[in-house]
Amino acid sequence: MFSVNLPGKIKFTCWLCLLLHAEECLGGETRNLEVMPIHLVKNGASLDPQVLAQLQPVPIPLLTPTSDCTGKTVKGRVIHKGPLVSMGDDSYVLKTVIQEEDTQQSPSSEHSSINVVLLGALAKSYFEHVSQGDVLLLAGFTVGKSPTVNKDKFHVCNLQLCGDDASVYVFLSSTLSPRSSIPSKRTFPHGTEVTKAAKVAKYTYVSLSNLKPGIVVNIYAVVCFFKQPFQTKGTDYCSTLKITDQSNNKVGCTIFCDKLEEHPKIFKIGDIIRLHRVKTQLFNGAISLLTSHGFSVVTFDGTVGSPVVPRTSSRSFKFDEEDQHAVEALRMWAANQSLVPTEPSVPLSSVQPKAYFDLTCQLLAKAPVDSSCTLLKVWDGTKCAYPLLNVFVEPNTFEGSPTLSQNVENLTANILVYDNHVQVARELKPGTYLRLYNLHAVPVASRLPGNGSEQSDETEHLGFHLHGGTSYGRGLRVLPDDSPDVKDLKKILETFSDMNDSLLDVWNTPPESFDSAPVELATERTCDHTVDPVTLAEAKSKGLPQVFHVKAQLKSYQPQKLYQSLKLFCRKCKFIQDVPDDDTVQGVFLEAQKDDGPCEGYWSLEVHLPREPRCELPSRTLTLHMFSQLEGKAKELIFLKGATLEETCLIASAYRNIVPVRSQGTMTLLDLSAPFLFRGTRRYYGCKQCSKVNLKGPPGEEIEVMDENSVAEALGVQLLQYGLLMKLELQDETTSLETLLWRDAEPFFHVSAVDAAADQQAQERVQEIMERLCPPGSNMVERPWLDLCLSAYSVEEDGQRRTCYQICHTATRCPNPHNTPSDT
DNA sequence: GATTAGGTTTTG
Numbered sequence: 001m002f003s004v005n006l007p008g009k010i011k012f013t014c015w016l017c018l019l020l021h022a023e024e025c026l027g028g029e030t031r032n033l034e035v036m037p038i039h040l041v042k043n044g045a046s047l048d049p050q051v052l053a054q055l056q057p058v059p060i061p062l063l064t065p066t067s068d069c070t071g072k073t074v075k076g077r078v079i080h081k082g083p084l085v086s087m088g089d090d091s092y093v094l095k096t097v098i099q100e101e102d103t104q105q106s107p108s109s110e111h112s113s114i115n116v117v118l119l120g121a122l123a124k125s126y127f128e129h130v131s132q133g134d135v136l137l138l139a140g141f142t143v144g145k146s147p148t149v150n151k152d153k154f155h156v157c158n159l160q161l162c163g164d165d166a167s168v169y170v171f172l173s174s175t176l177s178p179r180s181s182i183p184s185k186r187t188f189p190h191g192t193e194v195t196k197a198a199k200v201a202k203y204t205y206v207s208l209s210n211l212k213p214g215i216v217v218n219i220y221a222v223v224c225f226f227k228q229p230f231q232t233k234g235t236d237y238c239s240t241l242k243i244t245d246q247s248n249n250k251v252g253c254t255i256f257c258d259k260l261e262e263h264p265k266i267f268k269i270g271d272i273i274r275l276h277r278v279k280t281q282l283f284n285g286a287i288s289l290l291t292s293h294g295f296s297v298v299t300f301d302g303t304v305g306s307p308v309v310p311r312t313s314s315r316s317f318k319f320d321e322e323d324q325h326a327v328e329a330l331r332m333w334a335a336n337q338s339l340v341p342t343e344p345s346v347p348l349s350s351v352q353p354k355a356y357f358d359l360t361c362q363l364l365a366k367a368p369v370d371s372s373c374t375l376l377k378v379w380d381g382t383k384c385a386y387p388l389l390n391v392f393v394e395p396n397t398f399e400g401s402p403t404l405s406q407n408v409e410n411l412t413a414n415i416l417v418y419d420n421h422v423q424v425a426r427e428l429k430p431g432t433y434l435r436l437y438n439l440h441a442v443p444v445a446s447r448l449p450g451n452g453s454e455q456s457d458e459t460e461h462l463g464f465h466l467h468g469g470t471s472y473g474r475g476l477r478v479l480p481d482d483s484p485d486v487k488d489l490k491k492i493l494e495t496f497s498d499m500n501d502s503l504l505d506v507w508n509t510p511p512e513s514f515d516s517a518p519v520e521l522a523t524e525r526t527c528d529h530t531v532d533p534v535t536l537a538e539a540k541s542k543g544l545p546q547v548f549h550v551k552a553q554l555k556s557y558q559p560q561k562l563y564q565s566l567k568l569f570c571r572k573c574k575f576i577q578d579v580p581d582d583d584t585v586q587g588v589f590l591e592a593q594k595d596d597g598p599c600e601g602y603w604s605l606e607v608h609l610p611r612e613p614r615c616e617l618p619s620r621t622l623t624l625h626m627f628s629q630l631e632g633k634a635k636e637l638i639f640l641k642g643a644t645l646e647e648t649c650l651i652a653s654a655y656r657n658i659v660p661v662r663s664q665g666t667m668t669l670l671d672l673s674a675p676f677l678f679r680g681t682r683r684y685y686g687c688k689q690c691s692k693v694n695l696k697g698p699p700g701e702e703i704e705v706m707d708e709n710s711v712a713e714a715l716g717v718q719l720l721q722y723g724l725l726m727k728l729e730l731q732d733e734t735t736s737l738e739t740l741l742w743r744d745a746e747p748f749f750h751v752s753a754v755d756a757a758a759d760q761q762a763q764e765r766v767q768e769i770m771e772r773l774c775p776p777g778s779n780m781v782e783r784p785w786l787d788l789c790l791s792a793y794s795v796e797e798d799g800q801r802r803t804c805y806q807i808c809h810t811a812t813r814c815p816n817p818h819n820t821p822s823d824t
Numbered sequence: 825g826a827t828t829a830g831g832t833t834t835t836g
Binding site for chain 2: 225226227230231232233234235236237238240241242252254256283284288290356369370372373416418419438440442465467468469470471472473474
């Protein structure tokens with residue numbers, strides 16, 4: 001900014017007399033002017049707000065010879081520019097005519113065009129730099145009677161600008177071509193410059209200490225109190241504010257506007273506000289501000305050093321370096337005042353019972369309670385020091401996820417929003433970031449049932465009420481995702497998404513838009529058919545048989561003990577059974593030891609075992625049999641008689657195929673409740689119903705591979721297959737659905753069931769996956785979403801047909817590749 | 825085209 005301060009009192013003396021001879025008469029008297037130095041704009045820099053604060057635009061037609069023009073401005077387009085008349089001694093005079101631009105206000109050109117007389121250096125400058133068609137803003141003028149009104153039919157007044165208090169601001173004409181709308185600099189004397197700004201009006205901002213009743217002003221200030229817009233009894237919404245500035249005056253401001261988006265976007269005390277065209281009014285002995293015609297408002301964050309980003313819904317608004325400076329100056333000033341509130345925004349973790357506070361949070365779910373109350377479930381990523389009250393609402397009334405009513409981690413706050421706020425709350429979408437103003441932390445003493453002691457059982461649960469009314473600024477508003485406070489909040493919330501990176505995305509994404517906004521899903525479909533995704537509720541309602549693609553979360557699963565999910569089933573008779581436990585198997589082995597007769601036709605190796613003192617077993621003979629000692633595949637198959645389960649396992653770890661047998665003269669297999677074959681750590685079972693055991697001869701030499709299938713076939717055993725069977729309860733935003741995971745469980749977990757039965761690591765992998773899909777102690781918001789292919793089919797159960805759903809063609813993704821355990 | 829509200833705690 002460039003400003004020239006000239007001596008305070010200027011006496012119009014000799015050269016003023018010369019003007020009496022000029023075309024325009026200036027009145028001829030010697031006057032004292034208010035101190036008002038010349039201010040010229042340089043390089044678009046802002047003017048001194050202290051000075052501009054005193055300026056007030058006046059339409060040309062409203063000027064009268066008696067108008068007090070102190071602090072007034074006039075704006076108009078140059079329609080005539082006269083010659084520069086030299087008065088000697090470097091004194092000049094120039095006459096020009098400007099016309100009011102707003103023709104609606106002044107249809108009569110007689111009253112909208114006015115003569116302007118410029119004197120001295122300003123006249124010379126004007127001559128050099130102002131052209132016809134330019135739009136000017138004049139300040140520091142005086143009004144006199146126009147001596148030429150009869151001749152030129154212009155305004156009865158003229159404007160006189162001279163010397164130190166006069167300012168001329170030049171704007172580009174709006175009729176100029178786009179090429180010439182680029183701002184151009186014009187050099188004024190004394191090395192000063194005027195910037196031509198493209199169709200941008202200059203605003204002058206008034207200090208709150210300089211407000212007189214009944215004027216329209218522009219204001220820059222800091223917000224020290226505010227209410228969110230509320231519906232009036234009239235046609236508009238009303239925002240009630242109290243603002244202050246460097247003058248330390250606090251001024252009330254009432255904003256009426258029928259459009260919510262045109263109300264000031266104030267998020268917290270300390271925000272900076274710029275008001276255009278508010279009128280001053282005396283109310284209860286104090287000046288207050290009220291919206292007037294053409295009102296507009298822009299707000300800014302009040303934090304020193306943060307980016308100066310105007311908050312406005314207006315598509316065109318003036319914002320330049322001047323505004324930047326004004327905001328920064330107010331921020332600096334406010335930082336040293338104690339404006340900032342007694343009840344700041346506090347995290348849930350610092351909330352005290354009975355306190356009123358502002359909460360910045362994310363909306364998880366909402367549900368109407370009754371006509372004057374809505375429940376909001378929110379979190380801010382901090383854990384409240386007091387147990388949080390849970391408010392029960394029918395799950396199907398929630399928008400968001402009904403299971404959010406679980407409050408496992410004491411992170412979800414229940415907020416009851418009453419009366420006038422219900423309407424605002426109704427518009428909110430889960431995932432939105434919010435600020436709730438003047439929230440009331442209401443302690444609810446709840447005594448735990450079943451304990452007589454009254455003292456120790458009083459637990460204070462905190463519920464939160466946004467009471468009706470707007471006292472103390474009560475209300476709520478959505479915060480934009482890019483606001484500094486939301487950015488801070490997101491950082492906190494993100495620390496909770498370690499388990500599942502998609503968590504926040506999920507809540508920012510309505511479930512129905514999954515396909516348009518891809519979300520990291522914990523499972524993926526492997527099917528090659530294409531069907532449109534449906535909700536679980538839609539899947540339930542459709543006919544059979546069907547294949548569905550759904551997105552859902554895992555609500556619960558069974559069995560919780562994963563080894564219980566291991567099953568044996570017969571491909572022939574379809575019978576599914578549990579894998580016998582070791583006690584059962586051991587019992588079969590012990591029973592079989594009684595049948596230790598000879599085995600005709602087999603090569604034998606006998607091992608005599610003495611009675612072990614530790615156990616109850618008598619002394620025994622353990623016999624290894626083979627079809628032949630040396631030849632072919634037969635040597636790979638060992639029949640073991642008289643061993644315990646433990647011994648069989650031990651021997652199986654050293655020999656490839658061990659078949660436990662017994663004999664009452666003829667060798668035969670054990671009861672098929674026990675494995676008929678041990679291969680390493682794997683145990684194979686046969687179907688009691690479908691096997692036709694026959695140990696008559698060695699396995700055929702045509703067998704290329706000696707494995708469970710060929711051994712089973714050679715022994716007449718119908719091999720049972722291992723499988724994993726789980727019941728998964730899925731849930732989406734519509735309903736929950738019980739499904740089975742069976743046919744495609746192995747690809748789902750990336751393990752083979754037989755491994756899961758024999759191998760600790762494989763079991764752990766299944767366990768890990770289930771814990772990822774359904775973390776122990778988690779609530780629904782923490783659980784990942786699954787992309788699933790479901791098939792629906794009908795089964796008959798107790799004479800009744802029932803629809804079953806099975807997860808098919810689906811595999812879990814492995815976000816963290818399985819770590820190979822280090823050697824120990 | 826004027827009017828609305830004019831900071832100041834529900835009582836759930």
